[in-house]
Amino acid sequence: MVFNIHTRNNTDTIRPGILRLSLTAALSLFLLLLCHSRTLAATDTLRVTGTVTDSTGAPMPGVLVKVNGSSQATTTDATGHFVLKQVPTGATILFSMMGYLPQEIKVGSQPLYVRLRPGIRQLDEVVVTDGYRVTTRAANTSAIGTISGSALENKPFSTVMQSMQGKIAGLSAPLTSGQPGANVNIRIRGVGSLSLSSDPLIVVDGMIVNSGQLSGAVTTSNALAGINQNDIESIDVLKDAAATALYGSRGSTGVIVITTKRGKMGKTQVRADAEGGVASQIPLPHAGRPLNAAQYAELFREGLRNSGYTDAQTNDLADKYGLNSGKSNDWNDLVTRTGSQQQYNVSLNSGTEKTKLFASAGYFNQQATTIGADFKRVSGLINFDHQINKRFLLSAGVNISNVDQNTPYSTQYSGNPTWAARALRPYQLAYNDDGSINTSIAGNTNFPGIYNPLWIAKNDSKRLSETRMLGNAKLKWNIWDKLVYTSYFSIDYNTLEETIFLNPIMGDGVSAGGTSKNYYSRYTNWLTRNQLDYRYDIPGYDNFYVTASVGYEAQKSKKYLLAAVGSGFPSAHEDLTALSNAATPVGAYGQFSNYAFTSLYSSASINYRNKYALNGSYRRDGSSRFPPNNRNAGFYSIGGTWNVHEEDFFQQQRILSSLKIRSSYGTTGNANLGNYDWMPQANYSSSYSYAGYNGSQYSIIGNTDLRWETSKKFDAGADIGFRNDRFILTVDYYYNNIDGLIRAVNTSLTTGFGAVSQNVGSMVNKGWEFTIKGDILKCKDFNWNGNFNLALNKNEITRLPQGTLERNDMFYLKEGYSFNNYYLKEFAGVDPQTGSPLYYTDGGHSATTTDISKATYIVLNKQSVPKYMGGFSNVFTYKGISLGVDFNYNLGYWVYGASDIYFTSGAYYTYNKYQFIYDRRWTTPGQQTDVPKFSTTTDNSVSTYRLYRGDHIRLQNISIGYDFSHMALAKRLGVNKLYVYGRGTNLWTKTFDDRLPFDPEVSYSGFDYQNMLKYKTFTFGINVGF
């Protein structure tokens, strides 16, 4: 009887966590495939089963389990479980795994419990499993960063993206808003495009999903908010060509691969997590606190006096503005509150040899620290794997979630509570004397300009309910040992219901008597992939093989939108906000927006004894987003690696314990173009109709020559192990040359259009990335594991269309400069004698002027994106206690207060001011300071006066927990995991500019837009496993 070992099947379901240092099967796999099957006598054999765990007791998947002296072998499954049939009695079993010390055990009492101790290098982990391939570290030629699921669990954030800042070298994920569920714009290795989106491609369990902000009316939303972070097994960040080229036209800005948890073989396990806590606003920097009533009154009077008002006039105004009323309030206090935070998750993990199941349900609720903002998620996940028979494996998964959030206005809107809190005077009174909310718009102690944010928060809503179903099914067919066919289908179905209500009493809805807007959007996005994998072992050599894959993929995403608007709402019945209450129908709209991709892809690799590996890929993509003549394009990559430590000569030195050198080059594209942007269009619209006739206008110029933006990526890296791989240093250098950048090129207006999009620009992103991780301190019971990363990115524009204006708003747009290089008139301080602001007349700072029109624009050596960024994560463990401390940092960048003019300039003396204006303003001749005399005639020109150093270091996360699992009581109760923890996030931020008035974590433009203030959380939680 012939026994075939089917091993490749397992690897799909395995995701090792870095913290557990668990390794996986891939290396073992090909070893296994080398093993020849054997016929054994049936009589003197037995069936051997057992479980392999690591030193912490966590199950270890992928361990090679081999009968000594024979070629019979298998690997452990995801729960560390293994089964060997027909083992000769008395045989010795060898357990081995790269990164761990091998162990031999003689078959005795069963089942076997084996605990492997770490000791060998970490270079053989599976580094990525995406829709197309499984790569081991030895054969890997790419730059890939991984966050294990355990590092993401139980975080008090509504989306997993909010936990990623500082975790992976070269990935930035700034939190620019305290709105729960806010979109996070991720950049991998810098800005990837100037006109198109630079957001990376997001892949969930093989599915290329619609990501980012899919909503149309609410302030912000994140399509990934429906994914419960406790359901995530790992996140892989693909950075270079070798990793991203298989994503072809959409890989240019990097790829984030999210893998959810799957069932593991073994005893059924139930895990329940509960967490609750509070949140409070990250305190405003001292410089940016709004003034209290007395300070405001002082500045108000001073400003008028300095502007030539008589005392009588000043007093008269002061009276009108309530400065003498003795009644005031603190707006920052009024718009903020103690937020709350709850999450509950239950998961079930069960598996037999044939069938494995992971199921979970989660509830997450967050009330923000700013009034009017909240977030709620209910989610469920079922992942299922079934070995139909020896040749067929069926895997399926479904993730269903609902997100419900309310999102007040951001930026410079009157309905934005953050803006209102800074702008409103302390003497504008939130409440009437009878305790009701003040809605009067008459008089300067009420709200003639900016609305009362309390009323808006209570009566207006911008609510989103997003229901997402993400399902996939995969069938694997081992046609024969070396040839596998995989068929995959996934659907990403997303519905968004947005209800905007603007009340009729105060705010933006007043003029229409109250307005309600309802939007219903539905995204149906499906993808199918059929792939053949083949492996050929070169005869006569051990461990020398070639693999090849070829596949076809098709994807279509359809968006449907239905919207209706009505106005005129019953003013006395605040709850009657449903659209059908509207007296006047304003409009109804329906449309769709679709895109499709087809791809033929292939990849091949050759591996020589894990010393040398070469791989290459080619993908030909077709996309509906491009004109028919440019619809298809090819993308390729080639990569190589040399595992130097496999060489004999390597053993002659003792400094390094391992060394891997890798490099890759290839091309990827950016297809983030609007779905129909290329097409010259005659558009129909009610705004083109005439005298009752339908009207169309040739309103979209299009460009039938538009092509994909193409990124040529080069990467060279090394993974270096020290002290028996206790420390691993990863270094990468990259050079991305992005060509064919789409820019709007001005046309003669006689064409009827002002500009046309063309592939005319080029730029380069280059940089270095360093990651070092390992056990910094290791004693008997104490361990300090650290992970430090640093990324340096430099962007340089290399080609622009002729005639491009050098001044791009506040930035210098010119070949040879970064896209994010500030170009401003330079503030030179304050004239000590007069208190007037001074500006430099030239870049050499040779002279100053008080007349800003005589100052020149200067190309500053200052950028809006950090030169240095990264993180420093630590885990300290002592017996059952663990302490996690994570920092992230962004250094070498400058931020601009885009709305600050109101809070800094005396011309806007009716707005409250930042504290530093009060503290540092010029008052007496001879005074050396950097804030000019406070006067209503202050010059308000744009200059570096409102540019601040953004550098900061943030204590992102600190958690302390105790593991009760090994306590006798726990065991007696049948509890196999009992972990209790407390966590604080964003507790401390170090900044480096004492004038900086706001939190410096802003968008890549460097502009602070008065987004919702960020918060810190204090949570307490418990994880129980049965």
Add this chain to the structure above:
Amino acid sequence: MKKNNKYIWLPLLMAATTLISACGKQFLDEQPPTSVSVEKGILTDTDMMESLAGLYRNLDNYFLFGRNAVVFGDLLADNVYLSSTNSSRLLTQYSYTFIVSSPDARLLWSQSYYSILQANRIIGARINVNNNVNQLKGEAYTIRALCYLNLVNWFATPYTVKPTSDGVPLVTLSTDVGGAFIKPARNTVAEVYDQIISDLDSAYKIMPDATPSIHTTSSNFIAKQAVKALQARAYLYKADYDKARDAALLVVKNGGYTLAADANSFNAYWASSAARTDKLETIFELNNSAAANNGPEGMDYMYSRNGLGDLLATDDTYALYTATDKRRTLIIDSLRGGYQAYIVNKYQNANKTDKDEVKLLRYAEVLLTLAESYARLGDEANALLYLNKVAQNRDAALTAYTYSGTALTDAIIRERRKELAFEGLRFFDLTRTNADINRQNMGVKGYTSYPTVKTTDFRRLQPIPEVETGANPNIKQNPGY
């Protein structure tokens, strides 16, 4: 192994599904929801009608004839001043402080060419010819001529001053045919007029005598006679009086248009915001309805005291009318910002849902063009006949004029001012006759004034927008800017 085979249908089925769904040639052809590809934009006469409706609607946008292109003709001339109590609209235009970056000139330029693009698309459409198509193409030709006539008179030296001077670029191909990267130089003023005349000839030639049923027959659409009415204006502006006379005569003889018979009819005419089907007074006007209008940016809103009311009639203008002149009732002696003011009341529906139409061609203009052509050609009897036809209709108490020589042409120009005040043509009468523009300084009642625009003033021409000169190196800026 045999039993494994029973599952083979599974992957085969999945693969087959993919192939069927995704391998079709159309899989990557996605069509937008509210647009069609321009090349497929006009395949039938109904498509053409929709494109024409879109073109009319664009003419009505407020950067063009919906407000600015009409308002400027009085605001930059002598009929109107901007109240010192204003909404900050059109200040640079009124005070003659416009520069190359001024949005008003830029939008007048860009929106005119955008309309020309729409017209070019209709004119260039290759579909089977029938009555409908001829009618619609004729309207498009006429609108293209209207746009060029407007452009050349705002951005170039009058034909009567120097026909060889720089006009505006002539673009007659739709951008999907002509390309996005054309950088046309300015044609001469004479060439632009040739194009205008030729477009109007083409229109007149192909348009059926009676408007076919593709759209309603009303003053909202250009009828065959409207083509000649516009052509009469174009000939008048280029001082080709023979042809101006012939064109105007055709309208008078064949058009069937009438003036309001009495005060009631006159008042009802100006009070109405409905399209006309009775050929009374209006030859062509842009539709503004409850569903489609410019709201607070419309011309009516700019003039009406029920809207912004920023624009007021100068004392000089008011003084032109006798007490018995029906047209004086269209100016109300009232107050604005605490001062006495003459409030323009030609547009009376600014605060209604159905707003005022914008009158672009009226029968009275044709009659006065005819009168002027006769006068310039020396036929004073006929000149007086048509002058008096208008003047005595408006003022029943008026003794018929008996002027002669220069006094006669002056009287006709003055009658044009009185008749067509606040309808956007005054500036062109002053520029084509190369006269100084004497704008009455209304003192504290008005916004910063620019009293005299001499014939040598470079600001008699609008600046070519800097975005045009930036993108198109072949275009020459007007002197002075």
